Amino acid sequence: MSRIEAHFAGRIGGFDLDAAFTAPGSGVTALFGPSGCGKTTVLRCIAGLERLRYGHFSLSSEEVWQDGGSFLPPHRRAVGYVFQEANLFPHLSVTGNLRFGLRRAKAGAIAFGEVVDLLGLSRLLERAPGRLSGGERQRVAIGRALLSQPRLLLMDEPLSALDRMSKDEILPYLERLHDALSIPVFYVSHDLAEVERLADRLVLMEGGRVTAAGPIARLLADPALPFAARRDAAVVIDAAVAAWEPAYGLTRLAVAGAEMLVPGAAGALGARRRLRIAAGDVSLCRVAPQQTSILNVLPARVISLLPGEAHQVGVLLGLGDAGDGARLIARISAKSRDLLELAAGEAVFAQIKGIALVDSAAD
Amino acid sequence: MGDILALTVKLATVSTCMLLVLGTPLAWWLAQSRHWVKEVASAVVALPLVLPPTVLGFYLLVAMSPEGPVSRALAPLGIAPLAFTFPGLVAGSVVYSLPFVVNPIRNAFEAAGRRPMEAAATLRAAPLDAFFAVALPLAGPGLLTGAILGFAHTIGEFGVVLMIGGSIPGETKVLSIAILDYVETLQWGTAHRLSALMLGFSFCVILTMTVLEKRLLRGLR
Numbered sequence: 090m091s092r093i094e095a096h097f098a099g100r101i102g103g104f105d106l107d108a109a110f111t112a113p114g115s116g117v118t119a120l121f122g123p124s125g126c127g128k129t130t131v132l133r134c135i136a137g138l139e140r141l142r143y144g145h146f147s148l149s150s151e152e153v154w155q156d157g158g159s160f161l162p163p164h165r166r167a168v169g170y171v172f173q174e175a176n177l178f179p180h181l182s183v184t185g186n187l188r189f190g191l192r193r194a195k196a197g198a199i200a201f202g203e204v205v206d207l208l209g210l211s212r213l214l215e216r217a218p219g220r221l222s223g224g225e226r227q228r229v230a231i232g233r234a235l236l237s238q239p240r241l242l243l244m245d246e247p248l249s250a251l252d253r254m255s256k257d258e259i260l261p262y263l264e265r266l267h268d269a270l271s272i273p274v275f276y277v278s279h280d281l282a283e284v285e286r287l288a289d290r291l292v293l294m295e296g297g298r299v300t301a302a303g304p305i306a307r308l309l310a311d312p313a314l315p316f317a318a319r320r321d322a323a324v325v326i327d328a329a330v331a332a333w334e335p336a337y338g339l340t341r342l343a344v345a346g347a348e349m350l351v352p353g354a355a356g357a358l359g360a361r362r363r364l365r366i367a368a369g370d371v372s373l374c375r376v377a378p379q380q381t382s383i384l385n386v387l388p389a390r391v392i393s394l395l396p397g398e399a400h401q402v403g404v405l406l407g408l409g410d411a412g413d414g415a416r417l418i419a420r421i422s423a424k425s426r427d428l429l430e431l432a433a434g435e436a437v438f439a440q441i442k443g444i445a446l447v448d449s450a451a452d
Numbered sequence: 453m454g455d456i457l458a459l460t461v462k463l464a465t466v467s468t469c470m471l472l473v474l475g476t477p478l479a480w481w482l483a484q485s486r487h488w489v490k491e492v493a494s495a496v497v498a499l500p501l502v503l504p505p506t507v508l509g510f511y512l513l514v515a516m517s518p519e520g521p522v523s524r525a526l527a528p529l530g531i532a533p534l535a536f537t538f539p540g541l542v543a544g545s546v547v548y549s550l551p552f553v554v555n556p557i558r559n560a561f562e563a564a565g566r567r568p569m570e571a572a573a574t575l576r577a578a579p580l581d582a583f584f585a586v587a588l589p590l591a592g593p594g595l596l597t598g599a600i601l602g603f604a605h606t607i608g609e610f611g612v613v614l615m616i617g618g619s620i621p622g623e624t625k626v627l628s629i630a631i632l633d634y635v636e637t638l639q640w641g642t643a644h645r646l647s648a649l650m651l652g653f654s655f656c657v658i659l660t661m662t663v664l665e666k667r668l669l670r671g672l673r
Binding site for chain 2: 136137138162163164165166168169170172176177178179180189190193194233234237
């Protein structure tokens with residue numbers, strides 16, 4: 090698999106940026122950080138809309154868009170760019186907008202009808218952009234970007250200008266996109282919930298620098314990063330549908346180091362799903378609890394204790410007897426920690442009260 | 453009287469076309485550039501707004517007279533001095549009406565902003581392609597306003613024409629000059645008719661412009 094390499098450095102608007110990271114040539118990489126950390130600038134640099142003192146960007150070793158002195162102008166880079174505000178052409182209909190890039194791009198694999206179906210645009214085609222809702226406008230913008238046959242899709246907080254309802258309306262489309270397309274996606278966001286749903290990898294930014302990068306499951310549970318110590322800490326875990334228990338209406342999911350039960354149908358056997366488990370929904374026992382109503386009681390091992398606030402501590406766990414499975418965080422009181430005499434390496438049982446399937450079911 | 457009207461309309465039409473062809477790229481540059489030279493250029497373009505037409509006409513006359521710099525520059529190309537000719541009148545009108553055409557177009561470009569052009573660039577449109585496919589259509593109302601203002605202003609101009617055109621029938625004797633002639637020769641009836649025509653025309657231009665612009669802008673929203 091080819092690796093995408095990005096490095097941009099320079100001054101822009103009184104702000105020093107020096108950001109370097111690599112990403113795999115597939116999946117969703119989220120550029121995550123507080124407002125003003127430079128993540129949008131990085132995205133604009135990748136698209137060629139901004140040119141800093143130093144820049145390097147290559148999609149693969151054969152496809153270099155920018156390196157020191159060489160600079161491909163934006164229209165010659167195979168990117169799809171979804172702006173924060175849809176930025177549709179007001180003088181063109183929805184169809185006109187969708188075909189704008191399609192007409193100009195080299196022939197590619199992404200067909201007009203396919204995008205219209207994927208994003209549910211068939212009823213909107215003749216409309217003027219001014220007569221669309223915020224969510225519809227953003228869907229058209231995504232479709233327009235996809236039809237320009239990008240080798241890389243850049244999305245700059247595509248949901249931030251939308252209200253809660255429009256967000257909920259558009260997120261499933263983004264997830265379908267994730268499943269249906271093999272194009273790598275760079276997704277700028279400052280909303281952790283969005284990132285937990287969509288991203289495979291995180292590039293963490295602060296003050297114009299990249300502070301960490303890696304798979305989202307690892308970063309969310311990394312004790313060195315601010316996520317794990319947050320009051321609303323949570324982990325995301327990749328799971329595969331392992332069995333269906335029709336008598337109880339439960340689905341059995343396999344994750345690294347354990348199996349979990351979730352209510353309802355979660356897809357065909359083998360389907361990949363993403364789970365989110367909040368630290369507040371995990372409690373710990375020293376011995377396997379007998380006769381409990383909680384379905385998911387899993388052996389685990391303490392990896393480390395995380396400082397918490399107000400007499401609370403976080404406990405970072407590895408699932409499985411050896412503790413080498415998926416990572417989990419439990420938020421417990423300081424008193425419980427002392428009563429259970431928890432320390433790194435100890436074996437425990439994690440009782441999980443709530444598991445959320447954060448991606449919507451693939452069709 | 454017919455030939456006077458025909459000449460006036462011909463002058464306004466030719467001038468408007470020239471104004472659009474020259475004024476649009478100029479307006480684009482003024483809207484886009486961040487160079488300080490742009491401020492100087494912008495002031496030069498705006499000069500006709502404040503200069504007395506006679507001053508402008510005087511300098512144009514000097515430039516286009518047989519000994520003037522423009523005439524000398526054009527002489528090797530076999531072009532006769534422009535003073536007191538129709539092409540000279542067109543050149544003068546273009547200079548005089550430039551701000552009326554450039555400003556609305558420039559404002560329209562600035563109102564549309566950079567974002568549509570950035571979107572076009574990420575959709576594989578090369579700069580020139582993006583200009584014609586996005587910037588120009590988005591500036592439609594501004595272009596229309598500029599064209600109408602340029603046309604109307606050329607028809608109404610007097611001072612510059614008087615200075616560089618004189619009053620040669622069929623060549624440089626346009627409506628506004630003709631009215632003065634009729635008044636001076638005490639043909640009040642004809643002067644009345646022409647003046648009323650101008651009044652009606654001017655009113656219609658302003659009304660049409662307001663309505664059309666509103667409609668076009670609604671289409672873009």
